[in-house]
Amino acid sequence: MADKSFLDWPFFDDHHRSLAHDLDVWAKQEIAPLEEAAHENQAAVDALCGTILGRLAAAGWLRYVVPKAHGGMFDTLDVRSLCLIRETLARHSGLADFVFAMQGLGSGTISLFGSPDLQARYLPEVAKGKKVAAFALSEPDAGSDVAAMRTTATPISDGYLVNGEKTWISNGGIADFYTLFARTGEAPGARGISAFVVDAQTPGLSIAERIPVIAPHPLARLSFKDMMVPQENRLHEAGSGFKAAMATLDIFRSTVGAAALGFARRALEESSHRVTNRHLFGAPMAALQLVQAQIADMALDIDASALLIYRAAWTKDVKKTRVTREAAMAKLYATDHAQNSIDKAVQIFGGLGVRSGHPVEKLYREIRALRIYEGASEVQKLIIARQVLEQ
Structure with a gap:
C-alpha cells in the first residue's frame, strides 16, 4: 500500500486529505479494472479514453479543472488538488492520469484568460466531460523553443486566417476543441504570439497524422490551411500568447x-x-x-x-x-x-x-x-x- 503519511504535512488542508482518500477508493473500484482493457490499437485507446472521461465526469472529479463560476470546485484552480488527483490516478492508471490532465491543460488558458463568453461556452462542457480539450503549442521545429513557432494567424477583417502545423498534440484526433498558439506578428519572437480557441470541426483544420508512442495515448499532428478563426475566439490580448x-x-x-x-x-x-x-x-x-x-x-x-x-x-x-x-x-x-x-x-x-x-x-x-x-x-x-x- 502506498505511503500516505505525506498528507499530514502542513501543505494540505483537511479537504485535500479527504480528496486523496476518496479518490483512491474510487480509483480502485472504477479505474484500476480498466487497466486490463485492450490497448492493441489506436481505436481501442481512443475508446478507453472516452470511457475513462465519462467515469471521471460522472464522479465529479473533472470539476477540479475549471473555476466554480463554470461548474468547478473552487473559485480558482487549486494546484494542490490537481497534483493530488494526478498523483493518485497515475498510481492506478497512466491513461486515466492522461485523460484528467488534458482536460485541465487543454482548458486552463481559457480559465485564466478567456472572455466571459468563451468561458461560458467551453468550461461547463469540460467539467461535464462533454467536450474533450487539447493544448496545441508544439511544432516540428518549435517544441522547447516556443518563440521559434511558424504557424501564423494573419489578421483579416473579421478574425484571423491560420496556416501551419502543430505536432505531438495530446488528445489530437479525439479533441472537440484546441487551445491554439500562433504567430500574429505584433513583435519579433515570443512577443508576437497569440492564443485562440478552435473547434475541431473548423474548416481548414485536419488531422495530418496519428502518432503512435511507447505508452499508448492519443497524439496527433495537426494541419491548418486557411483556417478562419473569429476575432472573439482569441484569448487575452493580441501578442500575449x-x-x-x-x-x-x-x-x-x-x-x-x-x-x-x-x-x-x-x-x-x-x-x-x-x-x-x-x-x-x-x-x-x-x-x-x-x-x-x-x-x-x-x-x-x-x-x-x-x-x-x-x-x-x-x-x-x-x-x-x-x-x-x-x-x-x-x-x-x-x-x-x-x-x-x-x-x-x-x-x-x-x-x-x-x-x-x-x-x-x-x-x-x-x-x-x-x-x-x-x-x-x-x-x-x-x-x-x-x-x-x-x-
Whole structure:
C-alpha cells in the first residue's frame, strides 16, 4: 500500500486529505479494472479514453479543472488538488492520469484568460466531460523553443486566417476543441504570439497524422490551411500568447511532477511486495543489502519529489505568486527520479519486469514522456538557472 503519511504535512488542508482518500477508493473500484482493457490499437485507446472521461465526469472529479463560476470546485484552480488527483490516478492508471490532465491543460488558458463568453461556452462542457480539450503549442521545429513557432494567424477583417502545423498534440484526433498558439506578428519572437480557441470541426483544420508512442495515448499532428478563426475566439490580448502559455504551464508543470510521483509510488509498492515475498539464496530478497539500498533510494527520491511538488503547489495556491522556479524544480526532480525508481523496480523484478503488460513494464513506458513534455528536463534546468541568476 502506498505511503500516505505525506498528507499530514502542513501543505494540505483537511479537504485535500479527504480528496486523496476518496479518490483512491474510487480509483480502485472504477479505474484500476480498466487497466486490463485492450490497448492493441489506436481505436481501442481512443475508446478507453472516452470511457475513462465519462467515469471521471460522472464522479465529479473533472470539476477540479475549471473555476466554480463554470461548474468547478473552487473559485480558482487549486494546484494542490490537481497534483493530488494526478498523483493518485497515475498510481492506478497512466491513461486515466492522461485523460484528467488534458482536460485541465487543454482548458486552463481559457480559465485564466478567456472572455466571459468563451468561458461560458467551453468550461461547463469540460467539467461535464462533454467536450474533450487539447493544448496545441508544439511544432516540428518549435517544441522547447516556443518563440521559434511558424504557424501564423494573419489578421483579416473579421478574425484571423491560420496556416501551419502543430505536432505531438495530446488528445489530437479525439479533441472537440484546441487551445491554439500562433504567430500574429505584433513583435519579433515570443512577443508576437497569440492564443485562440478552435473547434475541431473548423474548416481548414485536419488531422495530418496519428502518432503512435511507447505508452499508448492519443497524439496527433495537426494541419491548418486557411483556417478562419473569429476575432472573439482569441484569448487575452493580441501578442500575449506566450505569456498566456507560460502562465498555464506555471500551474500544470507541478502536476506533471505529481503524476511522476504517482508512478514512482506504484513502483515502490510493487517492489516492496516483490522483495518481501520472493526468496533468493534461502531468504527473502529484502534481506539482501543491495536490495535494501535500492528500496532506500526509491523511498528517498519519492519524499524529496513530494516536498518539491507540494511546496510549489502550496506557494501557488496560498501566496498567489508566480512559481516558475518552484514548478520547474518540482517537474525536473520528480520526473528524472521517478524514472530512476522505476528502472530499479524493473531490475528487482528481473525477467518479469520486461514482460509486456506487467505493472512495472507499463510504468517504464509511461514515465519516459514526462521528462519531455511541458518542457524537457534540460529546459527546466535553464529556467531554474535563469531564475536564480535574476535573483
